[in-house]
Amino acid sequence: MKLKEFAKQLGLSPTTVSRALSGYPEVSEVTRARVVQEAVRLGYRPNVNAVRLKTGRVGAIGVVMGRAGEFHFAEFMAGMAERLVTEDTDILVIPMADPEYDAEMQLYRRLAESQRVDAIIVHSPRPNDQRIALLHELGMPFLVHGRSDIEVPHPWLDIDNEGAVRRATSHLIDLGHTRIAMINGRQGATYALHRDIGYRSALQSYGMEVDPQLIANGNFTDELGFRFARSFLEQPKPPTAFVAGSMMTALGIYRAARSLGLQIGSDVSVIAHDDVFPYLTADNMVPSLSATRSSMRAAGTRCADLVLQLLAGRSPLEIHELWPVELILRESTGPVRALQT
């Protein structure tokens, strides 16, 4: 059913009907009520694409998905969904072809210019992220999940990675650990950098040296957690504690420690970052995992919220949210036991 037809049935002009449904004030309440009611009864719904063409508003938020298909992603999206379900806004997932830089920039450019979305959420930004510069330059509304050092102003929501890791590391130092390994995310992203800084600054504030042999970077998989942990533990001067970037990494570390007959929580301490997944909980691990915790889902919800605010006219300049991260101590951390020879 089209507007014209529907309007005719009501004995009104398309103009009035359109106004009634869009909530304009210059329609009498009596008429509006009738229009709304009849729209439901006759099943009239404005054609989305006509509305989009005419108004320029799309009612969609774009999220670019890398090919890695990381497990955080689903949680973040579920969080966004939670907020957007009441709004009439949907989520457009744009597959990213090449992890190659030029291709990625092209993708963002096309996305921004194609009027397919009203706003874009940028993930895992880099310190000097040209995507941000591009979007800014194009005037496309966007929100960064994470942060960037780039001089271009950008609205962001981030968690305090640096502070979280600093506290985690400091805590381990307080427990007497002197050789603390760090298994970080992939190099390049700001969050990995911030965690690195947190780690280093904790060590330095205690006057301890940073041993590059105890630092590793890579995807958040149990495989890598295992491999890195294992190779660290087999060094002549093995670490007695680990700071890790994800739950999956922690699973790998647990395995590595067990495979060497080491007891977690006494021989080796572990703190990992927990994004709070419904399907894998730090508290349930054995021994339960000490973690820096921040809900990915909540971040998704809030990001969706902020984007909506952005679209409603709130200034991007004032949107900077830094979320504190909880440090939750459980059984996987304990005082250093004995000096290993």
Added chain:
Amino acid sequence: MKLKEFAKQLGLSPTTVSRALSGYPEVSEVTRARVVQEAVRLGYRPNVNAVRLKTGRVGAIGVVMGRAGEFHFAEFMAGMAERLVTEDTDILVIPMADPEYDAEMQLYRRLAESQRVDAIIVHSPRPNDQRIALLHELGMPFLVHGRSDIEVPHPWLDIDNEGAVRRATSHLIDLGHTRIAMINGRQGATYALHRDIGYRSALQSYGMEVDPQLIANGNFTDELGFRFARSFLEQPKPPTAFVAGSMMTALGIYRAARSLGLQIGSDVSVIAHDDVFPYLTADNMVPSLSATRSSMRAAGTRCADLVLQLLAGRSPLEIHELWPVELILRESTGPVRALQT
């Protein structure tokens, strides 16, 4: 830059330009080449929403996401993305509000009628799934990931859940297990039903009784895996083997067994279903996990492919793909050890 403007710059009519770019035959190759080249140079791209309005084609596939935010979902989408990245098609993720039935039906109806997507992928179908009936009735192209018993014809791609679980269960029986627990997915979905059937038919073909005390249903979380396994193992006549629905469940079962001092692979055998995640691999678990395996990502890729075929005119009636599932035996399964008193 608009078509009109662009056409003027070329000294051509909008008609010809549009045709040149859309690859119609009635444009000379010389002209076409020039148009394409200039389009790139001047950065002309047709307005998506105008195209959508005029042609009725959207270039998007819809996927409804439940609030659970399951970890499979990201893999499936990553798979879709792999196929769609070359196509000019994007993925629309539609958040589902209530898990309430009527609301869900409304959502599908709105989605189908709103012209926001060209096709829909339906997940976790139920045996008698009214969403399928609805989409069929509305004439909206769709593909079911999974299957339904409903009498309405529908194109689907599914894995052989029944066969997989039957083989897994049979294998455990062959190893001498007589009390085999089954931790299945949530009741209601066809796949859970099929797995249940596979489980029962294996037992029955060996003349064994089905003990309802050894069957549980629930979300795929390590928490539930633990709780169910634990309660089973504390029964007077505990199981000596488990068939489980997911890797996360398996993690929970491992924990439960360990917490009771039981050795996996000897005291207790475990086979779980593995969707093949990059971040958590069955082979790396300790002991390595025997699994029924089928790549979720590959399914996503193929589903995207099938949807494209559907949109290209292939008959929905002939699209039925049943993927075999591998059974990969590793260390978590072994012969039954001794009778426990």
Added chain:
DNA sequence: GACCAAATTGAAATCGATTTGGTTATGAAA
């Protein structure tokens, strides 16, 4: 009763493409 402001309603232009149904030029066949 005339006048004017406020409250409603409508006609028509507009968003930016695609596509139908021509028109014009070219060259071969009659």
Added chain:
DNA sequence: TTTCATAACCAAATCGATTTCAATTTGGTC
């Protein structure tokens, strides 16, 4: 030379809404 098919191009209608600008009605005031 005329006719006709073919190739190449174009004017205008169309998709289905929103919104500008103008018209009409209503009700209050003098």
